[in-house]
Amino acid sequence: MRLLIQRVTSATVCIDDKPFSAIGKGLLVLLGITHSDNLQTIQRLTRKLTELRIFEDSQGKMNLSIKDVQGEILLVSQFTLYADCRRGRRPDFIQAANPQQAQELYLAFVEELRKTGIPVSTGVFAADMQINLTNDGPVTIMLDSDSL
Numbered sequence: 796m797r798l799l800i801q802r803v804t805s806a807t808v809c810i811d812d813k814p815f816s817a818i819g820k821g822l823l824v825l826l827g828i829t830h831s832d833n834l835q836t837i838q839r840l841t842r843k844l845t846e847l848r849i850f851e852d853s854q855g856k857m858n859l860s861i862k863d864v865q866g867e868i869l870l871v872s873q874f875t876l877y878a879d880c881r882r883g884r885r886p887d888f889i890q891a892a893n894p895q896q897a898q899e900l901y902l903a904f905v906e907e908l909r910k911t912g913i914p915v916s917t918g919v920f921a922a923d924m925q926i927n928l929t930n931d932g933p934v935t936i937m938l939d940s941d942s943l
Contacts, residue, residue, distance in 0.1 A: 796826070796827065796828055796829065796832045796836050796837070796840055796900075796939075796940040797826070797827035797829075797876040797877065797937065797938070797939050797940070798824050798825070798826055798827075798840060798844060798937070798938040798939075799824070799825040799827075799873070799876060799935065799936075799937055800822055800823075800824050800844065800847070800849070800935065800936045800937070800938065801822065801823045801824075801825075801928060801930050801933070801934065801935045802821075802822060802849055802850065802930065802931045802932055802933075802934035802935075803818070803820070803821060803822065803823050803869075803928045803929055803930055803931055804819070804820055804929045804931045805817065805818065805819055805820075805928065805929050806818050806821075806823040806869045806926065806927065806928040806929070807926070807927045807928075808869065808871060808916075808917075808918045808919075808924050808925070808926055809924065809925040809926075809927070810918075810919060810922050810923070810924055810925075812925075815918065815919065815924070816869065816916040816917060816918065817869075817916065818866075818867035818868070818869045818914070818916050819866075819867060820864065820866045820867070820931075821861060821864075821866030821867035821868055821869070821914075822844070822861055822866065822867075822868050822869070823869045823871070823926070823928050824844065824868055824869065824870045824871070825871050825872075825873035825876060826870055826871065826872055826873060826876075826901060826904060827873050827874060827875070827876025827877050827891065828872070828874070828877075828891065828892040828896070828897040828900050828901065829877055829890050829891060829892055830890070830892050830893075830896070832892065832900055832940065833900075834903060836940050837900065837903055837904050837907050838907060839940065839943060840904075840938060840940055840943075841904070841907045841908055841911065843938060843943060844861070844868075844908075844938070845860060845861055845862055845908070845911050845913060846860050846862070847860060847861070847936070847938075848860050848863075849934055849936065850863065850864045850866070857934075861913055862911070862912075862913065866913070867913065867914040867915070867916065868908060868913055868914070868915045868916070869915075869916045869917070869918075870901075870904065870905055870908065870915060870916070870917050870918075871917065871918035871924065871926060872897065872898075872901045872918065872920050872921070874888055874891040874892075874897065875888070875891075876891075877890040877891035894921060897920075898920045898921070901920055902920075905917055
């Protein structure tokens with residue numbers, strides 16, 4: 796599982812040029828799912844994500860978590876995080892989970908995040924979405940379950 800995390804002051808998902816969901820201060824999380832991911836992967840990454848200290852404290856140091864700042868999360872499925880561009884000019888997505896498995900795990904990730912009490916908004920799985928965001932910092936961090 797791969798999470799591309801962006802600290803934002805706001806983020807919006809639009810579908811067919813219409814706003815679908817939005818958050819204020821918090822995290823835009825793009826979620827890539829691979830074949831070997833499971834509920835244990837989700838639980839591990841949920842804990843890491845919600846406890847990651849990437850918000851600034853009163854001294855300007857990244858010392859606060861999403862919980863500490865009472866922020867929101869916008870979670871969007873993003874299979875292209877598993878793009879392999881090593882050969883040729885067209886990426887392949889062989890390492891991305893098949894759509895059925897990915898959707899099940901995406902929905903499970905949403906539910907696991909909601910159990911933490913943090914407000915969670917989503918995109919629509921497999922939809923053509925436009926995402927608008929104001930990156931705060933900018934702060935962008937990649938988490939890969941294989942590296943944790």
